[in-house]
């Protein structure tokens with residue numbers, strides 16, 4: 001929306017920034033004042049000029065003053081922060097509903113019509129509520145441009161909401177150290193105009209591709225994106241937390257199974273086991289226990305799409 005150039009990224013920007021400026025301003029003011037007074041006293045009362053120690057009697061008026069003023073300032077800071085935080089914790093009933101699932105080490109966003117993505121898409125100018133789910137450890141969803149950050153704790157319900165005021169793409173981070181590849185838990189939120197969002201929302205071309213070779217690859221890519229596989233695996237042969245998909249199909253791997261080394265050939269059965277029971281046979285050289293089972297998530301159909309995709313990477 002070109003005409004709306006003064007719009008803020010989200011409805012919380014003004015309030016959070018005002019609180020930040022207030023607290024930072026007060027801190028800076030006192031830093032300067034205290035430093036000036038301190039330096040003045042050091043020079044004024046240095047030992048060479050004042051060999052006798054100066055003794056100051058207490059001053060009730062001063063003590064009341066420097067208790068009351070900071071108390072008022074701190075209450076003011078609290079009031080500012082509180083009034084900015086309260087609306088963040090009260091999502092409007094009509095908000096558009098999305099669920100965010102965090103796990104080591106990616107975010108997945110699930111929409112009510114079943115769409116799942118690794119990038120958050122939202123419409124501009126409409127309240128959006130995101131329910132937060134953590135699958136393994138504590139994560140924290142952080143959207144700096146929207147001034148939003150909230151912990152995602154396993155077993156605990158929580159949500160965030162916002163109304164994006166401006167189209168664009170903004171960073172989304174995990175702000176809670178959650179393990180080895182925490183720093184890769186980075187994605188973005190794409191704010192689209194209403195019509196564009198609506199057509200994106202109903203677009204299923206990525207989910208049901210044509211059955212051509214390109215389509216097969218696209219379907220496989222869509223599955224890896226949907227489940228955040230690319231946080232730990234690549235399609236170009238480079239090693240991350242786990243092995244790459246490239247050149248995987250048909251290769252013979254040395255795996256550790258029940259503490260013993262054994263050779264397996266990568267076929268449909270092995271890929272199935274690797275996704276449904278990932279720690280049963282871990283390729284030698286990789287760490288056991290880092291991947292969770294996707295048994296209740298990856299469907300048989302998606303498994304087939306993945307296998308086709310892995311095969312296509314050998315060509």
Ligand SMILES: [Cu+2]
Pocket residue numbers: 102103105138139140174175176177178182185
């Ligand atoms: Cu995390």
